Amino acid sequence: MTPRSLLLVHPVTWTIWLGTTLLTVSLTRNPLYLLLLLFGLTLVAETERPTGRATPLDPIFFAVIAVSFGALFNAATIRYGDTVLVALPASWWLIGGPITLEAVVFGMINGLVLSALVAGFGAFGTAMPISALISLVPRAFYPLAVVMSVAVTYVPLTIRLAGQVREAQQLRGHQVRVWRDGLPLLLPLLIGGLERALQLAEAMAARGFAADPPSNQVRMMLVGGLAALFAGLLLQFAWGQVVAASLTMLIGTGLILWALRESGQQAPRTRYRLYRRGIRDMIVLLGAGLTLIAVLAPWPGRASLAYTPYPMLQLPIFEPLLALALMGLLMPVAVRLGDRYLP
Amino acid sequence: MIEFAQLSYRYPDQPQVCLDQVSLTLPAGSFTLVIGPSGSGKSTLLRCLNGLVPHFSGGEVAGSVRIAAYDPIALGPRVMSRHVGMVFQSPEAQFVLERVEDEIAFALEHAAVPREQLRIRVEEVLDLLDLAPLRDRLLTTLSGGERQRVAIAATLALQPEVLVLDEPTSQLDPQSADDVLQALVRLNHDLGLTIVLAEHRSERVLPIVDLVVALDRAGRVVSGPPREILATSPLCPPLVTVARAAGWQPLPLSVKEARPFATRQGLAQQDAIAVGKTGEAGRASATGPTRPPRPYLEIRGLEAGYGNTPVLRNLDLTIAAGEITLLMGRNGIGKSTLLKCMIGLLRPRRGEIRIAGRSIAGRDVAAISRELACLPQEPDSMLFADTVADELRTTLRNHRLPVNEALIDELLAQLGLSERRERYPRDLSIGERQRVALGAISITRPGGLLLDEPTRGLDYEAKAMLGGLLRQWSREGSAIIVVSHDVEFVAEIADRVLILGQGGLIADGPPWNVLGNSPLFAPQIARIFPGRGWLTASNALQGLQQK
Structure with missing residues (x-):
């Protein structure tokens, strides 16, 4: 018997899935595939999100920001591309010169890559409980792993504290007008964070947690x-x-x-949860394997992964077989939705 | 058995001792309550039991502590964690992981408890504290009481012989606090666990403890059975105050024990003539001559909520100037939502809110807070300046008002903080910090005040001071709205009590009507003398004298 776990697949399987996802996103510049990956990874995160936990960062919202910022930044700083949208006076420092459609699209693709990477990490973080992450860390690094888990647990607390501080300062008429106005928000947050850290350290000491001095x-x-x-x-x-x-x-x-x-x-430790591999791991690994083969194996469809809008913008190639293979990364969704039918 | 022998302790860089030659003995299996004013060293005394003092805090120690055969001062918290479990005030500040079951198992994994035993122990504590249905839940989705029970479970998993709790219910509503205390009683009775608990609101704990340890500000300690200590202690609940004044012996510690005395004096029966008289008379004398009510805050047809969830529906409310109104209701019912709407932090879906005859629609929080100031639950989130006086100056500057030192001095004097004027606010006691925050929001002289759970963590003395201050401001014409679960405080200061139920107000009236008849919110005195309209110790003493 092992304690009931909310994880349907083994932490190592999730780690392999994450590795495959990051590699796939890094090798892809085709915006159509990137969009597909972004939506797919968002779906994985959503199906894995435990009841009652808010989404720390909405990947689609992040993508809108990142793509917009990427487009603006690239348009303002890169002068390549044949399709000139507007020409700013060359005398304008840094942003002067022609603004090209190709530079805008290239910036958007950069934003998409970043968003897909964030969505991949987000899905992994949503699916993996902190205790499962700690279980992956070798025993020698256990204290470090616990420190990391404390930091992760502190993120939602700090966000809530930041909200409290913002509201409390508003209640005494605080408004941010210049950068120095940020101090009333920052100082209570910083001091409150340190006080909480001390409280936690004391609570952990009371529970017997202390790093063993090495021999x-x-x-x-x-x-x-x-x-x-x-x-x-x-x-x-x-x-x-x-x-x-x-x-x-x-x-x-x-x-x-x-x-x-x-x-x-x-420093002997025992583990409460033992994760076992099974048919669900097999399905996720097969999906990830299919994606990996599609992006690494030398076959004609692989060429469609590469895309550049320069020198003149063209529509990216869409290879249905490759798109289907990328959907292998959605196997965690299939496992979660079809769990009741699996042994 | 726990034994303190001539234990003295001084924090680093502090000229005065915090504990002064403490000698006491707590038998194994006993349930002990530690009481004392804020800053008297209750937490320090508890931390001596598991070696956090001096190992975590530093400082100088003299004398000794023994927990059975163990010496916490020599062994330190790491070894003592196997024998003494400790639960702190804020449940959130002690969690490492994110799920109930993992959190409970964490310390056992770290202690390398064999896996078979580990499973059994987790299941045992889950059952002991009724947490089995919550085992897979995220800690962030639990109520305060549930979280505190998880903290106790996580501590108990290591099977300590002694459980030490430092004000574990101070941040909980009455229902959650009761859940936690019931769990402790079960652990003490069924397992014979030795429990040492520090608590400000002793009224809910006294009936269940075997011993009381009382500390004074000089770090001295007296201990003994509750009746013996409470017979002379200044820190006693209203029931004990009345019993002592009336000479009831043996001293009752619970409503159940006090009722026979009231019956014997012919005061427990409902007396139609007496109902409300003393209470009303007492209140009238406290508030002075009746004034025609001038509405300060008016709410009409308010509807508010979050996302698709409506919280308040069609709520109408008028608060008059010079009136102290208490808003009560169970957790999550919408009290904070109502406050947020009043001060502009949440936009209502429908309805109108008017302050001093002017609608708040379209005005920002800063502008509204000049007319209706709000003290949030966590006053620390407000304080950041170098001195107490600077906190008040900052608010004036925020509102682009001239910094008037005379006004600051006057308000600090009212708040009892004149001597703390140049102190760093975060170095002050919790009651003082709260008064600094109160000063920071009220320096603009608003006509109305909202206070959200202002008595959390305050001792009787600090609460009395806060009550007196609110009374004074009310007499000067301020409309004051207080959200609180503290029925004894409510009974002391309220002119009017509102109870919020599902969607809106379910009770609205003078305290002796609303609280006196409520099975959930009635204070101790109303339960001992039902139907008489007495809510506070002073009401009862006045009534007893007339009798």
């Missing part, structure tokens, strides 16, 4: 490893001793890894 042996290994790495770099770049340098750096890396392993073993 002398671990310290020695860590220092030795770092010294060996440094010596290896010196050998490589100062004296050009490639073989000796590689060997020294290898020993250094080995010592550091060993120290981390020892450190992890000295």
